Amino acid sequence: MVVIGNEILSGKVADTNSPFLATELRKLGVALRRVETIPDELDDIGRTVRRFHERFDHVFTSGGVGPTHDDVTIEGIALGMGRKVIRHPELEAGLRAFVQGELNAAHLKMAEVPEGAELLPDESLRFPTIRVENIYILPGIPEILRRKFAAMRSLFASAPYHLRVIYTSYSESMIADSLNQTVSEFPDLLLGSYPKMGDPEYMVKLTMESKDDGYVQRAFDRLLFLLPAGSVVRTE
Amino acid sequence: MVVIGNEILSGKVADTNSPFLATELRKLGVALRRVETIPDELDDIGRTVRRFHERFDHVFTSGGVGPTHDDVTIEGIALGMGRKVIRHPELEAGLRAFVQGELNAAHLKMAEVPEGAELLPDESLRFPTIRVENIYILPGIPEILRRKFAAMRSLFASAPYHLRVIYTSYSESMIADSLNQTVSEFPDLLLGSYPKMGDPEYMVKLTMESKDDGYVQRAFDRLLFLLPAGSVVRTE
Incomplete structure (x- = not known):
């Protein structure tokens, strides 16, 4: 995911879009591999999105798609993908149906896409999502995203x-050996260890994940066996 | 800032460290230029931090500095900076004073730093901050960071x-001309335009920033003049 927006980097707005997408993608079984939060700058958008396009299966951008001077995401992606910016007839027709009176330059900017972009229609939305190859261009406004x-x-x-x-009620230093042993026996396990400060119930939360249900269950049983006696508060 | 942590990418934990640092740095007059959120993987940490080291004045990392198998930030930064990982005598002495009984391998991992690292001492903290050139290595736990x-x-x-x-109570499409005109007259102005959905008071928040107080005031006055009559709800 590429988060585009000076408002995030300058601390004016906290980015809720990347936590949302992280959670939603995980529920779908999709591993989010990287989030880069970058300024509203043409070259940076182009270079960053290009790199993501080459490296990942899917790329999501958020932000920079409005009608004002600081909305340069479409132009940036076009630059990165070596395409022209064109006005999409279908978007333009949609805007003409929606906007009362004449379309001004700002309205028409909303009809611009990188050449060859597809529109993903959806009946619940006024405006389709624009896709360029594996890049899904999403808005910064959380409700619309x-x-x-x-x-x-x-x-x-x-x-x-x-x-x-x-x-566990033990610190990470006290359980690290058990974790290392488990990871060495279950190399494909995604094992996370997250200490919590000031929680009366536990000191460390251990998460174990795999797409193979039996594998994660065997690793779970093994780690329960390896952990020091009395260290486990509860399991989920 | 480089945020290191599978827990963020998998949606288990929302990153509060980068919004915190964005806000704090802005208050200090420092422009945060980029945040990359990456997995707990040695090569990725090394490559990313190296790139940031070369490109930016200061680099902050968060996460991956505990004693367990998934804490590979120190090793990753050492790799990226072409340095060995060494055990720092001062950190080791601090741990010996703090930990009751023998230090185990997990404890001793907490004394590891990239060779040549400096310690930034602070009396209010048990553990100094580790700096390698322009890279400040911070923990993932928000309270400690x-x-x-x-x-x-x-x-x-x-x-x-x-x-x-x-x-303003007008949409971005209705004020875009005024914004463009202002930006063309004040090219060094940081002018942000942020639409808000469902707010009864206003449709768009416009932020104008500069390190030159007089410049931002002149741009503010000019934009107020250019905006359509009746569009301004209030100013700050």
Whole structure:
């Protein structure tokens, strides 16, 4: 995911779009591999999106798609993908139907796409999502981003992750050996260790994940056996 | 800033460290230029931090500095900077004073730093912040990251940004011409335009910033003049 927006980097707005997408993609069984938050600058958008396009299966951008001077995401992606910016007839027709009176330059900017872009239509939305190859161009406004993602989430469904959780009352230093042993026996396990400060119930939350349900269950059983006696508060 | 952590990318934990640092740096007059959120993977950490080291004045990392198998930030930074990982005598001595009984391998991992690293001491903290050239290595736990940043914030103080804000009841399409005109007359102005959905008071928040107080005030006055009559709700 590429988050485009000076307002995020300058601390004016907290980015809620990347946490939303992280959670939604995980539910779909999709691993989010990287989030880069970058300024509203043409070259940076172009270079960053190009790199993501080459490296990942799917790329999502958020932000920079409005009608004002600082909305340069479409132009940036076109630059990065070596395409011209064109006015899309279908978007223009949609704007003409929606806007009362004459379309001004700002309205018409909203009809611009990188050449060859596809529109992903959705009946619940006034405005389709623009896709360029594997790049999905989403808006920065959280309410609209969420509606757009909801409309296309079936495109990304994959095998789900299976999760088991162990809460321990011991510090990470006291359980590190058990974790290392488990990871060495289950090299494909996604094992996370997350200390929590000031929680009366537990000190460390251990998450174990795999797309193979049996594998994560065997690893879970093994780690429960390896952890020091009395260290486990509860499991999920 | 480089945020290191599978827990963020998998949606288990929302990253509060980068919004915190964005806000704090802005208050200090420092422009945060980029945030990359990456997995707990050695090569990726090394490559990303190296790129940031070369490109930016200061680099902050968060996460991956505990004693467990998934804490590979120190090793990753050492790799990226072409240095060995060594055990720092001062950190080891601190751990020996703090930990009751024998230090195990997990404890000793907490004393590891990239060779040549400096320690930034602070009396309010048990553990100093590790710096490697322009890279400040911060923990993922928000409470500790905040304390560590508070202890070193004076290192980054710069000239402050001056901010003026205009709230309009008109949509971005209706005010885009005024914004474009203002930006063309004040090319160094940082002018942001942020539409808000469902707010009864206003449709768009316009932020105007510069390190030159007089410049931002002249741009503010000019934009107020250019905006359509009746479009301004209030200013700050």
